Amino acid sequence: MSASALLPAPALARGVEILRLLEREPERTLEGIAAHLPYPKPSIFRLLQTLAQIGLVEKTPEARYRALQVLRPAGVARRDLAQALEEVMEGLVGETGCTVEWFESTQEGMLLRRQRHPAQEVRVVARPGFLRVWNDEADAVALLGLAFAPEAPEPGAMGAYRADGVKGPLSARQVRGRVAAARTAQAASDPAFNTNGIRRSAAAVFCPDWAGVLAAACPYRFGSPPAPSSLEIPLRTAAGRLRRMLC
Structure with a gap:
């Protein structure tokens, strides 16, 4: 059983995992994402569809996924x-x-x-x-x-x-x-x-x-x-x- 399955909202936690994975590499295929996560590929595909529909991820013409929004801790200073x-x-x-x-x-x-x-x-x-x-x-x-x-x-x-x-x-x-x-x-x-x-x-x-x-x-x-x-x-x-x- 994955760690996210023990959380109150497992799908939310898995979506965040996908976003963090896409932050580390600008674009990945579905297969590339699935290779780094312990979840079935159909589940990952549905999560990517959801993230795309709410404007957090997009799918390129080459069938690669990239993040449109990123997660950052609130209040972290950024150099000019x-x-x-x-x-x-x-x-x-x-x-x-x-x-x-x-x-x-x-x-x-x-x-x-x-x-x-x-x-x-x-x-x-x-x-x-x-x-x-x-x-x-x-x-x-x-x-x-x-x-x-x-x-x-x-x-x-x-x-x-x-x-x-x-x-x-x-x-x-x-x-x-x-x-x-x-x-x-x-x-x-x-x-x-x-x-x-x-x-x-x-x-x-x-x-x-x-x-x-x-x-x-x-x-x-x-x-x-x-x-x-x-x-x-x-x-x-x-x-x-x-x-x-x-x-």
Whole structure:
């Protein structure tokens, strides 16, 4: 007999268990949830349906479940987001030598809110207030927004830069594949430089629900520019640090 069965309202306790499980990982399948709980899969499915109907959980088109609300102890102090971002972004600038950016999702797209530049010449054209419109360019920031942002539409056909610097089309199917990869990794990188000579790597930030995207915008450098995937490691580390600071 499970511990929840001894409580006055076992179903309520099991629903809370599911929410806490989804807090630790942004998305899980029904099978993934059932693997961590000692309850029959049909019971878990009914609990997920109930949580979805009252607006606490949603089911994605890929049949994965994610929490829309999280449980936090009342009165727990949270560090100010702006202060935490300044500290983390400053460290990333020093570690990567790139311009570090913070994007948040809106109904229109991913909005650049904050930016920190390295000491050398600034070559990043985008400035705070820049908006990456949904389903326009499939860069790293847009892919993570499409993967996690509650405001994001269904992925459609988009454009993307090729190795020759030319922006070419991506079908909706190709975009969905890139979004799925970004969702799995919780990070993404541009495969090529854009016409401004910039290539971005980015990581999703959760606290524990969706918060935004940390990105490193690196200009083209003669010689051996850093591999974009190598920047995902410090970005993911910084995203985890932000979560610990804010949650």
